[in-house]
Amino acid sequence: MKDLVTMDNTSNEAFKLLKQLSVHLEQESKYQPREKGLTLIEATAENDNTICPKSRNAKVEDLWSLTNFFGLSTETFVLAVNILDRFLAIMKVKPKHLSCIGVCCFQLAARVVEEDCNIPSIHDVIRISQCKCTVSDIKRMEKIISEKLHFDFKATTALTFLHLYHTIVLCHSSERKEVLSLEKLEAQLKACNCRLVFSKAKPSVLALCLLTLEVETLKSLELFEIALRVQKHSKVNDKDMLYWRELVSNCLADYSSPECCKPDHKKLVWIVSRRTAQNLHNSYYSVPELPTIPEYGYMNESESEDSCEDMSSGEDSLSSSPPSDLEASFFFDDCKPKLKCRNHLYPL
Template identity: 80%
Template sequence: MKDIGVEEQMSSWLFRQLKIHLEQEWKYQPREKGLSLIECTVENENALCPRLRNAKVEDLWSLTNFFGFATETFVLAVNILDRFLALMKVKPKHLSCIGVCCFQLAARVVEEECNIPSLHDVIRISQCKCTVSDLKRMEKIISEKLHFDFKATTALTFLHLYHTIVLCHTSERKELLNLDKLEAQLKACNCRLVFSKAKPSILALCLLSLEVQALKSIELFEMVLYVQKHSKISDSDLLYWRELVSKCLADYSSPACCKPDHKKLVWIVSRRTAQNLQNSYYSVPELPTIPEAGCIDESESEDSCEDMSCGEESLSSSPPSDLESTFFFDLKPKSTPCARLSY
């Protein structure tokens, strides 16, 4: 009886947390109008297009793993990046500096202070062609535009919460629902701009439901429906985003996925910097490339977002890195995309 009481208290607490995060998630979503403008931008030297944004997110993924940081750091860095890009008109040459700043801001929220690298080290490791002064200036701009509100409710927040709720209400073996695999799949989705337009709660539930479908567990499937009901996510919204997520994961796992030369990222580190770096810095993971879809060429509205160019001309971006390799990290590719669940 005592154990049952503890489980009920735990369940009640989890659903209270779910309610709190559902009420907060809208505050940390990037402006859809700003994201749509990026989505429809044709690539040129004066405008930020989806390919450049996605490539920068891949860089953030690589940096996160290079420094041995948590998935939460990567997801939060992407959230900060997208929220800022959806507010400001950013030139491509500024993107490298902005990306490093978002990485540093996220690391300060998530990681232990003693593990956070200096700006000088991050500039060296990321091959970012800007100075410490540039980073500090850009960090001030980002902080002010986002009102210093960095600790966000993200899709990872919901993924962890959903995972815990499901495991607390099922008799299935706990290891069946692999959280590391779900996190890796979320990282892949983060590398595509379109998923920044999805509600974090919906994106997380899509990943969970696709994994449960692959496991073919009726008990877990019933729990997904239970979570969906409590999250007040409609069938139409879930099915719409599930289809996009399923296609994204199938693209990643397919051998036909467009990857340039499968070259590993080569970090340029001075002898002086190398002496100050931890051993873990040298364990560089491999990073997959996202196949790109076409953009719609539409003119931008003048009042859609602020122009970043004023006063920031000295900031420049580094040349694109060769970051090509295998699908996810330790995950085995699937040969076919997942089918829909029946509702």
């Protein structure tokens, strides 16, 4: 079986992809959460006054829902999880601080990945996440996280390798691009991110497991051979592949089952109390009518000023009505107590 380097002698694009792959393979260990810290979290019981696997996984699902709600990319979600795990793996954190930490990781990831115009305001994130933090709490916690991670947030993650592997396979394949769905692979990766155990896997190995499992379902011999060449080039041994592939396969099987509790992707439904609904109903009738715009000629200055005043007086009542057609996920736990972020975090 030929290796990818031999095949890439005739392809400039493929050669560049393999060069990128080599660079990321060298960097991936730098951005992996400390295994010792992850092991301590795994061994923590639910009733202990520190983070346990269940609370960590629930917070990752909240991050997934926040990402969906604000319409941000999969890269933002995966990076937020990476920042969260790297921080939890080096700091002893009390459960009451986890909501504040999660919001901070989400904001830090969004600033790295998203365009400035797409980054949600901290006030909106606090309100939607129901984290019960103040802006000052968030700023103090962001400072702690930034210092502990040395302000190095742009990480090499499993999503980085998943995109590279997907592009490399398509570059060498004669099959249609629609056959191997990157969107499906990303969804599977998000499911794995919701389980702490996969933070202990090398990002390159986790991505390769997802790729090969999906190739197997497609029953394409050509794609399977290319995936094996990618494994060889990435220097991933068969023992690691078999171990993590079984865990990934079990995770995806559990996640696809109807018994699995997962973030809600249904249309957002606004629930309004009877009193609020009555106030909204009354405010509708309190909006003054706008003056009729003449079809011919133009209004004088006094008419123009009156018209502007009427529009502004109606804006408050209009803006107070919740939008009913906003599509997003809404999956959050009950309100947490207000977080105090100072002097409660201890290095492991």
